[in-house]
Amino acid sequence: MNLTDTHTHLYLSQFDSDRQEVVSRAKQEGVRHMLMPNIDSHTAGPMLRVAGEYPGLCLPMMGLHPTSVGESYDTELEIIEGWFEKENFVAVGETGIDLYWDTAYLEQQIKSLERHIQWAIKYDLPLVLHSRNSLGEIFGVLEKYRNKGLRGVFHCFPGGVEEAEKAIDLGFMLGIGGVVTYSNSQMPEVVGSTGLEHIVLETDAPFLAPHPKRGKRNESSYLKFIAGRVGDIKGMDAEEVARVTTANASRLFFSY
Numbered sequence: 001m002n003l004t005d006t007h008t009h010l011y012l013s014q015f016d017s018d019r020q021e022v023v024s025r026a027k028q029e030g031v032r033h034m035l036m037p038n039i040d041s042h043t044a045g046p047m048l049r050v051a052g053e054y055p056g057l058c059l060p061m062m063g064l065h066p067t068s069v070g071e072s073y074d075t076e077l078e079i080i081e082g083w084f085e086k087e088n089f090v091a092v093g094e095t096g097i098d099l100y101w102d103t104a105y106l107e108q109q110i111k112s113l114e115r116h117i118q119w120a121i122k123y124d125l126p127l128v129l130h131s132r133n134s135l136g137e138i139f140g141v142l143e144k145y146r147n148k149g150l151r152g153v154f155h156c157f158p159g160g161v162e163e164a165e166k167a168i169d170l171g172f173m174l175g176i177g178g179v180v181t182y183s184n185s186q187m188p189e190v191v192g193s194t195g196l197e198h199i200v201l202e203t204d205a206p207f208l209a210p211h212p213k214r215g216k217r218n219e220s221s222y223l224k225f226i227a228g229r230v231g232d233i234k235g236m237d238a239e240e241v242a243r244v245t246t247a248n249a250s251r252l253f254f255s256y
Contacts, residue, residue: 001029001030001224001227001238001239001242002030002032002242002243002246003030003031003032003201003207003223003227003242003245004031004032004033004034004035004200004201004245004246004249004250005033005034005035005202005203005220005223006035006153006155006175006200006201006202006204006249006253007033007035007036007037007128007155007156007175007177007202007203007204008036008095008120008202008203008205008219009036009037009039009204009205009206010022010023010034010050010058010205010220011036011043011046011047011049011050011206012043012046012158012206014206014217015177015206015219017043017187019050019141020255021080022202022219022221023054023057023058023220025219025220025221026163026191026219026220026221027057028221028224029197029220029221029223029224030224030242031220031221031223032057032246033057033059033249034054034057034058034059034220035059035061035090035091035249035253036050036051036058036059036061037061037063037065037091037094037128037155037176038060038061038062038063038064038065038080038093038094038171039064039065039068039094039095040064040065040068040076040080041064041079041080041147042074044062044079044080044083044241046141047060047240048060053108054153059075059090059253060087060092060225061089061090061092061093061094061128062080062083062084062087062089062092063092063093063094063095063116063128064076064077064080064095064112064116065094065095065098065099065130066095066096066098066109066112066113066130067098067101067102068107069105069109069112070105070108073105073108073111073112074231077112077115081115081119084119084123088127089123089126089153090125090126090253090254091120091125091126091128091253092116092120092123092126092127092128092152093116093127093128093129093130093152093215094106094124094128094129094130094155095112095113095116095127095128095129095130095137095157096109096113096130096132096134096155097109097110097113097130097131097132097134097137098128098129098130098131098133098134099133099134099137100132100133102238103174106137109159110137110141113138113141113211114141115151117141117142117145119148120152121145121148121149121150125151126151126152126153126252126253127151127153128151128152128153128155128175129152129153129154129155129172130156131153131154131155131157131158131159132158133158135158135159135163135167139163139166139167139170142170142172143170144179146170147226150170150171151171151172151175151216152172152252153172153173153174153175153200153252154167154172154173154174154175155175155185155196155202155204156175156177156204156208157174157175157176157190158180159190160186160189160190161190161193161194161227164190164193164194164198168194168198172198173198173248173252174190174194175200175201175202175210176191176199176200176201176202176204176230177202177204177210177226178203178204178208178209178210178211178214178218178222178225178226179208179216180210180226180229180230180233181210181211181225181226182214183211188223188229188233191230191233191234191245192233192234196230196244196245196248197244197248198242198248199230199245199248200245200248200252201223201226201241201242201245201248201249202222202223202226203218203219203222203223204218204220204225205217205219205220205222206218206219209222210222210225210226210229211225211229212225213225224238227241227242227245228241228246230250
């Protein structure tokens with residue numbers, strides 16, 4: 001298979017003891033690109049080191065995760081913004097709004113999201129969105145930038161069919177990961193109702209491992225299980241799912 005993992009935190013400490021083995025397993029399973037979203041100013045260094053160790057394979061994004069938005073978010077954003085002048089990135093992110101853990105910083109998260117949107121437009125980069133318990137709020141922000149050339153992906157898309165249509169209408173793809181393999185998930189319905197041309201695959205490693213690896217540390221080699229489940233839903237083989245979703249990722253992140 002020819003796979004692209006559009007969302008993996010390979011640079012985190014969970015992989016420090018065996019990162020090379022994790023990368024080797026991913027390559028053996030046909031993963032050709034592993035896209036890494038940033039979390040905050042402290043993770044930028046480790047992420048860029050991993051990108052430097054695996055050039056052309058592990059590709060960095062730059063952004064401030066919404067759960068890292070707090071009282072000092074302005075300082076964090078200044079540091080993040082500075083990186084765009086020093087390095088090349090495949091996307092802006094991950095950014096967005098997270099109202100699952102805490103709602104106290106909603107206003108700051110919205111302001112942070114808008115800064116990320118401005119960077120995406122300025123640098124002509126896709127936007128990678130985290131949208132936990134916050135699709136309505138994010139849609140409200142994105143509407144203000146309709147027809148501005150904004151594009152990207154809703155990472156770990158959490159909504160239903162109607163919300164998926166809204167995301168696509170706003171110019172975004174759906175990031176489908178391990179949740180699609182869970183028995184209590186609404187993602188099979190969403191995937192079944194969405195054209196494959198609007199879907200990219202992801203792991204969110206080390207989190208959200210797919211069945212049959214659920215509960216274990218996730219890694220990019222497990223992308224094959226996600227492709228297989230999407231294929232089951234779509235009535236096509238995993239090879240074709242891999243081909244189409246990788247083409248989608250190439251078009252979105254690499255413009256070809």
